[in-house]
Amino acid sequence: MYLSKDEEAILEGSRGEAAAIAMKLLVTIGDIFDAQRLIPVKSAQVSGISYKTIGEEGLEFIEEFARKGATVNVYTTINPAGMDIENWREMSVPEDFARKQERIVSALQKMGAKPTCTCTPYLLPERPRFGDHIAWAESSAVIYANSIIGARTNREGGPTALASAIIGKTPLYGYHLEENRAATMRVRVKANLENELDFSLLGYFIGKNVPDKIPLIELEKSNLNEVNLKALGAGMATSGSQGLYHIKGFTPECKQRVFDIGERIVVERSNLSDIKESLSEQCSPEFICIGCPHCSIDEMEYISNIAVKGRFKKRLIIYTSRHVWSIAKKRGYLDKIINAGGRVVRDTCMVVSPIEEVGIDEVVTNSTKAAHYLSSLSRVKTVLKTLGEALEYARNGS
Amino acid sequence: MEVKLRGRGLVKGIVEGEALVSSQPISFLGGVDPATGIIKERGHELEGCKVTGKVLVFPHSKGSTVSSYVLFSMARRGTKPLGIVNTVSDPIVAAGCVLGNIPLLDKLEMDPVKTIITGDYLILDATEGFLIIRRS
Numbered sequence: 001m002y003l004s005k006d007e008e009a010i011l012e013g014s015r016g017e018a019a020a021i022a023m024k025l026l027v028t029i030g031d032i033f034d035a036q037r038l039i040p041v042k043s044a045q046v047s048g049i050s051y052k053t054i055g056e057e058g059l060e061f062i063e064e065f066a067r068k069g070a071t072v073n074v075y076t077t078i079n080p081a082g083m084d085i086e087n088w089r090e091m092s093v094p095e096d097f098a099r100k101q102e103r104i105v106s107a108l109q110k111m112g113a114k115p116t117c118t119c120t121p122y123l124l125p126e127r128p129r130f131g132d133h134i135a136w137a138e139s140s141a142v143i144y145a146n147s148i149i150g151a152r153t154n155r156e157g158g159p160t161a162l163a164s165a166i167i168g169k170t171p172l173y174g175y176h177l178e179e180n181r182a183a184t185m186r187v188r189v190k191a192n193l194e195n196e197l198d199f200s201l202l203g204y205f206i207g208k209n210v211p212d213k214i215p216l217i218e219l220e221k222s223n224l225n226e227v228n229l230k231a232l233g234a235g236m237a238t239s240g241s242q243g244l245y246h247i248k249g250f251t252p253e254c255k256q257r258v259f260d261i262g263e264r265i266v267v268e269r270s271n272l273s274d275i276k277e278s279l280s281e282q283c284s285p286e287f288i289c290i291g292c293p294h295c296s297i298d299e300m301e302y303i304s305n306i307a308v309k310g311r312f313k314k315r316l317i318i319y320t321s322r323h324v325w326s327i328a329k330k331r332g333y334l335d336k337i338i339n340a341g342g343r344v345v346r347d348t349c350m351v352v353s354p355i356e357e358v359g360i361d362e363v364v365t366n367s368t369k370a371a372h373y374l375s376s377l378s379r380v381k382t383v384l385k386t387l388g389e390a391l392e393y394a395r396n397g398s
Numbered sequence: 399m400e401v402k403l404r405g406r407g408l409v410k411g412i413v414e415g416e417a418l419v420s421s422q423p424i425s426f427l428g429g430v431d432p433a434t435g436i437i438k439e440r441g442h443e444l445e446g447c448k449v450t451g452k453v454l455v456f457p458h459s460k461g462s463t464v465s466s467y468v469l470f471s472m473a474r475r476g477t478k479p480l481g482i483v484n485t486v487s488d489p490i491v492a493a494g495c496v497l498g499n500i501p502l503l504d505k506l507e508m509d510p511v512k513t514i515i516t517g518d519y520l521i522l523d524a525t526e527g528f529l530i531i532r533r534s
Contacts, residue, residue, distance in 0.1 A: 025496045028408050029489050047463070054464050057432055057471035061497065137463070157463025159493040 001030040001171065002037045010167065018070035022163035029160055030171030039133055039172045041153075043075040044165035045121045046113060047137035048158025050082035050352035051101045058158070059104055065162070066107040073168035076113040077121045079138050080294070080319075080348045081105055085117065091345065092358045113165065117347035118321030120230070120294045122149060130252055133176055135164030139237035140230070140293045140369065146244040148229050150252035152176045155243040175244055183216035183246050183259040191269040193222045197366050197386040200231040201272040204368040207240025208275070209265065216259050218248045227298055231367065234293050238369040279371040281381040285362035288394045289350040290387060291319030292370035297327050299387070300344075304333035306391045307340035313397030314364075316342040319349040342394075355380060364390050401531045403506045403513070405483075407524035408492055411501030413481040417518040417531075418452040420444045421511050425461035426468040426494065435477030453520045454479040455510050459491040469494030481522040483510045483529060503529055 003011065011023045026038060048054045054062075082101045083093045093101075109115055116124060119138050128134050128151035136142050137156040145151040154174040156164065164170045174180055187206055193199055199222075206215055215236075222228070224247065236245060246254040290303070295318055303318060318337060320328070325346045328334045334344055350363065351373045362381045365371055374380040385393060422443055424430070429439035435450030450472075459465055469491075472478040481501040484491060495502040501524040506513075514520070514531055521530040 021496065024409075025493055028492045028496050028502075031406070031408055032487055032489060032492055048467070053462075054467060057467040058464055060474065061467045061470045157466065157489060157493065159463060159466045159497065160489060163493075 001027060001035055003027070007038060016069045018065050018068040019166055022070070022166040025160065025163040026167055026169065026171055030173070033171065033173035035171035035173040037172055038167070038169040039176065040168055041074055041135045041164055041170050042128060042132045043077065043126070043134045044072070044161050045077050045079070045136035045138055045141055046108070046158060046161045046165060047079040049079045049104060049108070049117065050348070051097055051104060052082045052352055052354050054104070054158070059100055062104055062107045066110045070111045070166050072112040072165040074165060075126055076165040077116040077118070077124065078105070078108055078113050079117070080119055080352050081117050082353050083348050084345050085115070085347045091353070093354065094357060097354060111166070116321060116323065118294050118323065119349070120296070120321060123294070123296055123321065124323055133170065135161050135170040137161035139243065140234035142243040143233035143237045143245065144230060146175055147233060147246065147251055153243070155241070181214070181244060181253060183214050183261055185210055185213040185215055186261055186264040187215045187217045187267060188264060189217060189219050189267045191267065191272055192220055193228070195386045195388065196228050196231040197384060198272060199228040200235040200366070200368045201275045202267060203232040203235025204239045204372070205267060205271050205275050206245070207236040207238060207242065211240040212242060214242055214244050214246070216246045216248060216254070216261065224250055225298070226296055230293050230296065235368040238372050275368065276384050279368055279375070279382060280384045283362045283381045283383060284398070285364045285381070285383060286315055287360050287362065288314055288316045288364040288390050289319070289370065290316070290366060290390060292349055292351060292365065292367040294349065295320040295324060297324050300324060300328040300333045301331070302387065303342070303391065304336040306395070307337045307342060310340065310395060312341045312394040314394045316391070316394045317350070318342060318344045320344065320346060322346040350374060351377065364393055366390055399533045403508055403529050403531070405503045405506035405527055405529055407503055407527035408487055409495040409500060409502035410525045411481065411499070412523045412525055413453065413501050414519070414521040415451060415453050415480045417514050417516055417520050418444065418447060418449060418454050419511060419514050419516045420456040422456070423458055423460040424456050425459060426465035427462045429461070430468060430472070432468050432471040432475060432477060435472060449479045450477045452479050453481045453483060453522055455483045455514050457485040457511050458488045463490050463493070465490050466493035466497055469500060470497035473498030473500065481524070483514070483520070483522060485509050485511055503527065
């Protein structure tokens with residue numbers, strides 16, 4: 001890979017030991033993928049923040065990296081942590097876990113990363129623009145940025161995203177190159193998608209059946225709002241390895257060109273029902289967990305409108321970013337949800353917090369991603385319902 | 399018997415030692431105990447084997463990107479493998495080798511997993527990009 005004089009110097013240590021390691025990491029990844037050179041990125045989103053996910057080894061690394069003087073060179077945001085950083089005691093998070101979690105976030109802040117603690121950096125005011133090169137980890141954010149915004153990022157991991165944050169660059173390969181962004185198969189959807197769960201199921205179905213293709217999705221009339229698109233991508237990136245999809249007549253790159261592809265699959269309602277069944281178990285959960293990916297302000301508004309109808313009989317937990325949390329507080333949504341007995345938790349989610357340790361073993365959710373990871377990572381039983389159904393379940397107690 | 403194979407040196411360094419070969423992918427997160435260097439993945443063909451001080455040969459890694467941090471941690475605790483030889487390396491193992499300063503070689507002229515057997519003596523030169531296999 002070609003390196004400029006500056007980049008060579010960083011590799012030799014001109015910006016200190018941490019930057020040299022970060023540069024070495026990027027060069028090695030570039031070598032694997034035959035990248036010609038490094039390109040600047042506008043932002044980085046670092047994953048692997050929760051102590052539950054990265055454990056002692058991740059904590060050791062991040063702290064040592066901070067001690068060696070690592071500092072970020074671009075706008076850098078971070079994934080959810082394992083707890084609400086301010087209100088962890090209310091979540092009954094064990095003290096030892098909390099202390100270690102605080103050390104991880106503070107080491108990253110010392111490097112200059114923003115403690116956004118969300119998987120939805122595209123909902124922040126600093127959202128990327130069409131054509132921007134970025135280095136994002138967190139598969140659901142990657143697929144949203146590529147597909148809906150038309151920004152360009154590979155599916156980074158925690159260490160590579162952190163290296164890009166420090167250097168401000170990424171190797172030029174994969175989704176950064178125009179020729180790798182074209183659709184490679186057609187997905188004709190013959191079901192009418194009515195809500196976010198339908199979109200989440202469709203995403204999961206596509207990822208599971210064509211895990212490494214870039215789909216061009218052809219939909220019948222559907223409500224392509226932010227909430228539904230968030231669910232579609234998160235589902236797809238959970239069961240598949242793709243970081244990009246197109247929707248005919250809608251997504252930005254689809255409007256710019258025509259894709260010439262023959263291969264095609266058809267999706268019917270029964271395919272979606274099968275996925276729903278495979279991710280649901282027979283149980284009557286006491287807990288309803290919403291917010292995978294983190295709830296947007298529109299979802300907070302919807303939930304608050306249901307909350308004013310009466311108290312929740314079951315235990316409702318809403319996960320969101322501290323950014324959306326503060327807007328929801330200002331607009332009064334938060335009080336409405338809390339007054340009805342719901343809880344709103346920032347900075348974390350049902351997947352990366354120690355949910356079993358706090359006694360949650362059965363959950364209703366509206367996210368295929370949450371259902372997938374709750375059952376595989378945490379051995380929690382799940383039931384999939386739409387947001388509307390889940391809130392009714394919470395209100396009626398059955 | 400001695401064979402020399404050319405390959406792609408991804409993380410530089412020269413080491414020599416005994417080979418430990420797995421035909422299955424390895425997940426360092428959850429699959430290897432960083433405190434002891436012993437493979438603990440249930441049902442893995444190398445379950446119970448110690449990677450410390452060996453040249454570890456496997457096709458590629460699998461699982462979470464957190465695996466990179468596990469290789470770093472093994473380096474700190476002195477339980478890391480001497481070097482790694484892959485059929486084709488992936489970003490997770492490559493990042494781990496950078497962080498743990500472990501020489502890494504891949505894309506040899508012959509598939510290392512099929513060519514090398516556990517116990518072979520290996521000279522791994524990831525700086526020049528070659529591997530020497532000695533079998534007595």
